Amino acid sequence: xxxxxxxxxxxxxxxxxxxxxxxxxxxxxxxxxxxxxxxxxxxxxxxxxxxxxxxxxxxxxxxxxxxxxxxxxxxxxxxxxxxxxxxxxxxxxxxxxxxxxxxxxxxxxxxxxxxxxxxxxxxxxxxxxxxxxxxxxxxxxxxxxxxxxxxxxxxxxxxxxxxxxxxxxxxxxxxxxxxxxxxxxxxxxxxxxxxxxxxxxxxxxxxxx
Amino acid sequence: xxxxxxxxxxxxxxxxxxxxxxxxxxxxxxxxxxxxxxxxxxxxxxxxxxxxxxxxxxxxxxxxxxxxxxxxxxxxxxxxxxxxxxxxxxxxxxxxxxxxxxxxxxxxxxxxxxxxxxxxxxxxxxxxxxxxxxxxxxxxxxxxxxxxxxxxxxxxxxxxxxxxxxxxxxxxxxxxxxxxxxxxxxxxxxxxxxxxxxxxxxxxxxxxx
Amino acid sequence: xxxxxxxxxxxxxxxxxxxxxxxxxxxxxxxxxxxxxxxxxxxxxxxxxxxxxxxxxxxxxxxxxxxxxxxxxxxxxxxxxxxxxxxxxxxxxxxxxxxxxxxxxxxxxxxxxxxxxxxxxxxxxxxxxxxxxxxxxxxxxxxxxxxxxxxxxxxxxxxxxxxxxxxxxxxxxxxxxxxxxxxxxxxxxxxxxxxxxxxxxxxxxxxxx
Amino acid sequence: xxxxxxxxxxxxxxxxxxxxxxxxxxxxxxxxxxxxxxxxxxxxxxxxxxxxxxxxxxxxxxxxxxxxxxxxxxxxxxxxxxxxxxxxxxxxxxxxxxxxxxxxxxxxxxxxxxxxxxxxxxxxxxxxxxxxxxxxxxxxxxxxxxxxxxxxxxxxxxxxxxxxxxxxxxxxxxxxxxxxxxxxxxxxxxxxxxxxxxxxxxxxxxxxx
Numbered sequence: 001x002x003x004x005x006x007x008x009x010x011x012x013x014x015x016x017x018x019x020x021x022x023x024x025x026x027x028x029x030x031x032x033x034x035x036x037x038x039x040x041x042x043x044x045x046x047x048x049x050x051x052x053x054x055x056x057x058x059x060x061x062x063x064x065x066x067x068x069x070x071x072x073x074x075x076x077x078x079x080x081x082x083x084x085x086x087x088x089x090x091x092x093x094x095x096x097x098x099x100x101x102x103x104x105x106x107x108x109x110x111x112x113x114x115x116x117x118x119x120x121x122x123x124x125x126x127x128x129x130x131x132x133x134x135x136x137x138x139x140x141x142x143x144x145x146x147x148x149x150x151x152x153x154x155x156x157x158x159x160x161x162x163x164x165x166x167x168x169x170x171x172x173x174x175x176x177x178x179x180x181x182x183x184x185x186x187x188x189x190x191x192x193x194x195x196x197x198x199x200x201x202x203x204x205x206x207x208x209x
Numbered sequence: 210x211x212x213x214x215x216x217x218x219x220x221x222x223x224x225x226x227x228x229x230x231x232x233x234x235x236x237x238x239x240x241x242x243x244x245x246x247x248x249x250x251x252x253x254x255x256x257x258x259x260x261x262x263x264x265x266x267x268x269x270x271x272x273x274x275x276x277x278x279x280x281x282x283x284x285x286x287x288x289x290x291x292x293x294x295x296x297x298x299x300x301x302x303x304x305x306x307x308x309x310x311x312x313x314x315x316x317x318x319x320x321x322x323x324x325x326x327x328x329x330x331x332x333x334x335x336x337x338x339x340x341x342x343x344x345x346x347x348x349x350x351x352x353x354x355x356x357x358x359x360x361x362x363x364x365x366x367x368x369x370x371x372x373x374x375x376x377x378x379x380x381x382x383x384x385x386x387x388x389x390x391x392x393x394x395x396x397x398x399x400x401x402x403x404x405x406x407x408x409x410x411x412x413x414x415x416x417x418x
Numbered sequence: 419x420x421x422x423x424x425x426x427x428x429x430x431x432x433x434x435x436x437x438x439x440x441x442x443x444x445x446x447x448x449x450x451x452x453x454x455x456x457x458x459x460x461x462x463x464x465x466x467x468x469x470x471x472x473x474x475x476x477x478x479x480x481x482x483x484x485x486x487x488x489x490x491x492x493x494x495x496x497x498x499x500x501x502x503x504x505x506x507x508x509x510x511x512x513x514x515x516x517x518x519x520x521x522x523x524x525x526x527x528x529x530x531x532x533x534x535x536x537x538x539x540x541x542x543x544x545x546x547x548x549x550x551x552x553x554x555x556x557x558x559x560x561x562x563x564x565x566x567x568x569x570x571x572x573x574x575x576x577x578x579x580x581x582x583x584x585x586x587x588x589x590x591x592x593x594x595x596x597x598x599x600x601x602x603x604x605x606x607x608x609x610x611x612x613x614x615x616x617x618x619x620x621x622x623x624x625x626x627x
Numbered sequence: 628x629x630x631x632x633x634x635x636x637x638x639x640x641x642x643x644x645x646x647x648x649x650x651x652x653x654x655x656x657x658x659x660x661x662x663x664x665x666x667x668x669x670x671x672x673x674x675x676x677x678x679x680x681x682x683x684x685x686x687x688x689x690x691x692x693x694x695x696x697x698x699x700x701x702x703x704x705x706x707x708x709x710x711x712x713x714x715x716x717x718x719x720x721x722x723x724x725x726x727x728x729x730x731x732x733x734x735x736x737x738x739x740x741x742x743x744x745x746x747x748x749x750x751x752x753x754x755x756x757x758x759x760x761x762x763x764x765x766x767x768x769x770x771x772x773x774x775x776x777x778x779x780x781x782x783x784x785x786x787x788x789x790x791x792x793x794x795x796x797x798x799x800x801x802x803x804x805x806x807x808x809x810x811x812x813x814x815x816x817x818x819x820x821x822x823x824x825x826x827x828x829x830x831x832x833x834x835x836x
Binding site for chain 3: 214215217218220221222224225226229232281284285288291292295296297298299302303306307316319320323
């Protein structure tokens with residue numbers, strides 16, 4: 001299968017999921033000015049989720065541009081990752097509402113914990129795609145695969161530790177936990193996958209794009 | 210007409226429809242923890258519908274990449290298929306609400322039956338695109354067309370029997386029916402259309418991309 | 419400017435607008451079975467609007483594939499067309515609710531009339547794009563331009579007469595009016611723009627894709 | 628990184644954000660005809676926001692088509708711009724509701740001021756992308772960069788003055804402020820970035836698209 005439609009479909013899903021986050025911003029009831037200020041948790045949740053999905057897209061892009069063959073298993077792994085991406089607006093909505101005391105009988109620890117579980121699932125979904133691409137012969141450029149494997153250990157240790165710590169932290173310090181998730185996004189934005197400096201597209205590019 | 214914009218539009222519709230499924234996940238009322246657990250039918254409906262649309266996209270992709278000419282009739286057939294795809298979030302929402310006893314005066318059998326009817330319509334829409342592509346000379350690679358026809362009988366028999374059985378089953382065992390629809394998706398993910406092993410794109414590719 | 423991103427953006431807008439139509443299908447209140455049957459006006463409005471947007475997309479595609487130069491004026495005209503396309507779910511929602519007697523103080527004639535006005539605006543927006551493309555030298559293939567102009571008179575007379583008649587009819591026979599709008603879509607699906615039979619892409623294609 | 632997927636993702640986000648504006652048009656309560664007329668502020672807000680996003684897309688397109696190398700920093704700047712674009716439906720919704728006196732305890736000045744702040748953030752986000760592209764060596768065609776810099780001073784002075792003035796004006800004359808934002812969009816539609824007249828794509832185009 002050619003890579004371009006898998007990328008096009010994934011780009012579409014990422015773009016829609018990230019845009020649906022705005023639906024979590026509702027006109028406040030009661031006094032308007034106070035309401036707009038009082039909504040800050042919704043803005044914070046919006047920013048953290050936007051960065052999480054946006055930078056996950058950047059990493060998705062960084063992997064797929066070196067993919068030379070898309071098989072059914074890679075598509076299924078990708079579909080599972082997208083299933084988590086699409087779900088992100090739900091815990092984001094919960095989080096914004098809870099932090100603004102709009103949920104009845106809720107507690108912030110539970111909601112942030114659920115948010116953390118979705119972050120873990122997202123990281124796990126990306127790892128599935130990544131390891132399949134790296135370990136399955138012929139999916140990505142073989143030379144690149146070795147270079148990526150060297151870098152992967154440190155990178156994934158940080159990510160796994162960060163998301164697990166953030167989710168555990170949610171039970172005691174939800175806000176700190178949320179800020180940690182935002183920082184993890186920024187970490188992944190800068191500590192990125194290496195790219196071969198010489199050329200920008202794999203030599204045996206299948207379908208142009 | 211060239212194929213690439215039909216694919217781009219279809220990819221967009223698939224991507225938006227699959228992402229709108231998240232709107233069926235609402236913040237629960239009442240106790241939060243209990244509410245989140247109590248919502249499991251909404252999660253199940255989300256997963257089954259996500260897989261159904263996602264794997265339908267994979268099959269759509271598998272057919273269209275061998276299409277060498279897109280005519281008006283194929284576009285209309287494709288539009289009918291998309292009209293069903295776009296509707297999927299509606300019965301998904303009904304199903305999630307019903308299984309969680311949120312609908313007044315509803316019964317699970319009816320809702321799951323309606324869900325099954327939409328699945329049948331989706332399969333019928335895909336068959337329409339498929340048979341048109343295979344039987345209309347010049348739409349797909351002629352050699353491929355013969356190979357596909359051989360495989361089609363078994364594949365479509367399983368699908369038709371499965372969706373009909375699932376929809377009938379809905380009247381007695383709604384949950385089992387829903388699980389069957391999920392399994393049918395996975396069946397289609399693996400029992401896929403054959404691809405010519407030698408090259409990956411049709412020799413007379415019309416519009417690149 | 420190159421054509422491909424204008425097409426990509428337009429495809430995205432068409433795809434999202436057509437998919438948002440599903441949000442007009444709500445879980446019925448009261449008895450479920452009766453409610454689902456009682457909702458038929460919402461289904462009808464869904465189908466008519468889906469076909470109207472879908473076939474407008476097909477015609478948009480048919481024009482833009484022969485565009486060899488996209489200038490600012492064409493982009494603005496395209497943006498105005500898209501502004502109407504995006505608005506279609508609003509009168510569709512009104513129509514479905516009104517026909518199902520869900521609006522307070524509404525009358526079907528008014529709602530169908532508003533729906534007709536949006537259809538007229540959509541046709542006007544498309545005409546704007548079309549005439550600009552045909553009349554502005556250098557936007558489309560000059561030979562094609564002459565061929566299109568010959569066909570245009572009849573085609574646009576039917577369209578203009580149809581949408582005006584449908585909108586006027588709305589004041590007396592709203593349902594008939596709605597059915598007429600659906601039939602106009604199908605007319606445009608088949609009475610389409612001529613395509614040069616020899617080759618499928620303009621000789622001086624600007625940006626591939 | 629290649630440019631085409633960044634453009635595809637951005638196009639998707641622009642397309643979804645602009646389409647979600649329709650969700651701010653709700654069926655009116657009370658008398659239908661009066662309600663539809665009474666909703667004019669929602670229509671006005673729809674048009675101004677649609678033009679603002681649409682023309683921002685045109686300018687985004689005008690910059691990115693000359694980009695020859697997309698690095699992480701450009702992607703992050705682009706992501707920040709998109710974060711504002713995606714948020715636009717929120718103040719649009721507030722504005723439409725407020726002008727129609729649907730918000731409790733709101734005042735028009737506050738809402739229009741908030742709308743203006745989002746417009747300023749959007750302009751700032753675009754400037755970030757623009758200045759990075761122009762000043763970072765190797766991101767866009769160097770010859771173009773000099774030509775763009777000459778034009779930029781006047782262009783950005785108008786924009787900055789306009790958005791700041793509009794936002795300040797919001798505190799006294801909200802409606803006038805909103806109309807000014809609409810006019811600024813149209814200004815940017817016509818006072819656009821120069822394009823080299825000879826060829827339409829940069830000589831060292833990275834990924835075609």
